[in-house]
Every structure is written in C-alpha cells, then in structure tokens.
Amino acid sequence: MPFPLDRPRRLRRTPQLRRLVRETRLRPEDLIHPAFVREEVDEPVAIAAMPGQFQESHDSLVRAVDDAVRLGIGAVILFGIPATKDAQGSQAWADHGVVQTAIRRLRHEHGDACVVIADCCLDEYTDHGHCGVLREDGSVDNDATIELYARTAVSQAAAGADIIAPSGMMDGQVAAIREALDEAGFEETAILAYSAKYATVMYGPFRSAADSAPRHGDRRSYQMDVANSREAMRETLLDIEEGADMVMVKPALTALDIVSRVRDQTDLPLAAYCVSGEYAMLEAGAAAGAFDRRAAVLETLTAIRRAGADLVLTYHARDVARWLAEEA
Numbered sequence: 001m002p003f004p005l006d007r008p009r010r011l012r013r014t015p016q017l018r019r020l021v022r023e024t025r026l027r028p029e030d031l032i033h034p035a036f037v038r039e040e041v042d043e044p045v046a047i048a049a050m051p052g053q054f055q056e057s058h059d060s061l062v063r064a065v066d067d068a069v070r071l072g073i074g075a076v077i078l079f080g081i082p083a084t085k086d087a088q089g090s091q092a093w094a095d096h097g098v099v100q101t102a103i104r105r106l107r108h109e110h111g112d113a114c115v116v117i118a119d120c121c122l123d124e125y126t127d128h129g130h131c132g133v134l135r136e137d138g139s140v141d142n143d144a145t146i147e148l149y150a151r152t153a154v155s156q157a158a159a160g161a162d163i164i165a166p167s168g169m170m171d172g173q174v175a176a177i178r179e180a181l182d183e184a185g186f187e188e189t190a191i192l193a194y195s196a197k198y199a200t201v202m203y204g205p206f207r208s209a210a211d212s213a214p215r216h217g218d219r220r221s222y223q224m225d226v227a228n229s230r231e232a233m234r235e236t237l238l239d240i241e242e243g244a245d246m247v248m249v250k251p252a253l254t255a256l257d258i259v260s261r262v263r264d265q266t267d268l269p270l271a272a273y274c275v276s277g278e279y280a281m282l283e284a285g286a287a288a289g290a291f292d293r294r295a296a297v298l299e300t301l302t303a304i305r306r307a308g309a310d311l312v313l314t315y316h317a318r319d320v321a322r323w324l325a326e327e328a
C-alpha cells in the first residue's frame with residue numbers, strides 16, 4: 001500500500017492553519033450596498049419579494065447609509081423610484097429628481113466618507129418600463145437613448161456622485177457618457193460599466209421593488225443571451241475602449257465563469273452583482289431550513305470573490321459586514 005507523499009490535508013488541520021492559507025478574503029470594503037430610494041414616502045416601505053430590504057425614504061436612506069459607512073462598506077449604489085413616470089423617463093435627469101436629491105443629501109451628510117455610485121438607466125423612470133426610449137414600432141432606439149443616459153449621468157455627477165454606473169446595455173453608452181461628463185467639467189467622475197449584463201429571470205424581485213418590469217415585450221434585444229460567453233468578452237473590451245474605469249458582470253451566481261474570464265481579460269477593478277433573485281433564493285433557502293443563512297451567504301460571496309471579482313454588489317452587504325465584525 002503506497003502512502004501519499006503530497007498531503008494537502010496538513011494545511012487543513014486546524015482553523016488557524018486554514019485561516020493562514022486562505023486564498024480569498026471577504027472584507028466590508030469589498031462590498032457595495034444597493035439602495036432603493038423612493039420619492040414622496042416618509043417611511044421605508046418593505047419590499048415583499050426581497051425580505052429584509054426596503055424602498056427608503058430620503059431620511060431613512062441617510063440612516064441606512066450611515067449604518068453602511070460605520071460598518072466599513074465600500075460604496076452604495078442608488079436606484080430611484082420616482083413619483084411620476086413618462087415615455088422618455090425624464091425624471092432620470094431632473095435636477096431635483098429622486099436620485100439627484102438623495103446624492104446631494106448623502107454628500108451633505110457624509111462628505112467623502114461614503115463612495116456614492118449612481119445607477120444610470122431609464123427603466124425605473126419610463127412608463128413602459130424599458131431601459132430606453134421607444135420607436136413607433138416599440139423597439140428601443142439605441143442612439144436616442146444614449147443621449148438621455150448622457151444627460152442623466154451629467155445630472156448625477158452635478159449632484160455629487162463619485163461614480164456613474166450605466167446599466168442599460170445600449171451600444172456606445174460608455175463613450176457617450178464619458179464625452180458628456182468631460183464636456184460638462186466632470187473629468188474626475190468615474191464610470192463603472194455594467195459590461196456583461198445578461199437577460200435573466202433573476203432580476204424579478206428588483207423589478208417589483210422598482211416597479212420597472214417592461215409593460216410589453218422583454219429586454220432581450222439589449223441585455224445578453226445567457227447562452228453566450230464570448231460575447232461577454234466583446235462587450236467588456238468595448239466598454240474598456242470607450243473609457244470605463246471599472247467593469248461589472250451581472251448576475252453573479254449564474255455567471256461565475258464570466259467573472260473568471262473577464263478577470264483574465266482586464267486589470268481594471270471588476271465588480272460582480274449578486275442580484276435580487278439570487279438574494280431571494282438565499283433567503284428562501286434559509287427560511288425553508290435548507291441551510292444556515294449566515295453560512296450560505298458567506299460561502300456564496302466568497303465564491304464570487306474567488307471567481308475573480310474585486311467587488312461584490314450584494315443586498316446582504318450590511319449583514320455580512322456585521323458578521324465579519326463579530327468574527328474579528
């Protein structure tokens with residue numbers, strides 16, 4: 001009977017040894033907290049499809065972000081829920097729109113202590129729910145849409161956003177936003193491009209939270225086909241050429257292979273978005289007793305980091321930061 005010479009188990013013998021050789025670490029500063037801010041509400045409104053998450057009022061948003069800052073979380077990304085919607089999504093670039101007001105408020109309260117990312121898209125603001133403006137035949141007009149993204153980005157930068165995150169998957173959106181920001185004097189405002197964003201059922205809870213489900217059709221003419229991998233590389237390289245400062249893969253759990261491939265393609269900071277449906281799956285599994293909630297969330301986020309993501313957008317950010325503080 002030959003004995004094994006190489007014994008990897010030597011390094012797994014105690015928790016201390018395992019900690020010593022751990023390759024991937026989760027830290028609060030790697031996490032980005034997605035927050036919904038809703039116009040014309042005084043109290044946070046619970047989101048039924050995302051247990052534990054809320055549509056924040058302007059006041060409760062400040063408290064939630066206060067919490068995130070104290071926990072050491074890296075950044076917040078803001079999604080607005082306006083009181084009124086129209087065909088163009090004009091509240092997206094309104095000077096006193098829901099997100100612009102929130103950004104100014106956070107800047108005022110927290111200065112630079114909190115990195116503020118503004119999601120830049122139209123679906124929460126259009127009455128038809130698509131991420132762009134429509135032609136007469138109902139299709140999304142790419143070039144008309146990116147002009148509106150550029151206006152939105154400038155208004156968000158003017159309000160004080162550190163980073164603009166275009167999520168609409170229109171061609172040329174990063175270049176259009178970069179040019180508009182530079183022209184308006186916001187050369188220092190960065191762009192986090194949702195580069196490889198798939199058309200997935202996993203956005204369902206977000207759409208009910210933001211009331212942004214398309215009223216007709218679907219998003220498959222702009223978001224990517226789940227079956228494609230090489231196309232994700234093409235999208236990412238285009239965004240980098242167009243001037244993205246950071247890139248993102250979305251969703252995370254069903255796209256870990258894409259996270260890994262993008263990691264190999266770029267040295268830019270890489271984010272992965274563990275989306276609303278992935279959050280809901282973890283919560284439902286834990287509630288059904290399938291696994292321990294805390295262990296499942298920590299394992300999942302560690303796997304996303306292991307695949308190559310520097311940063312993880314997760315609705316569990318504050319929970320995780322609290323658990324990490326308890327362990328330390």
Ligand code: PBG
Pocket residue numbers: 119120121122123124131167168202203204205206207219274275276277
């Ligand atoms: C679109 C946008 C969506 C999400 C973030 N930005 C929804 C969509 O594309 O339908 C989804 C995030 C999530 O599911 O957590 N602006």
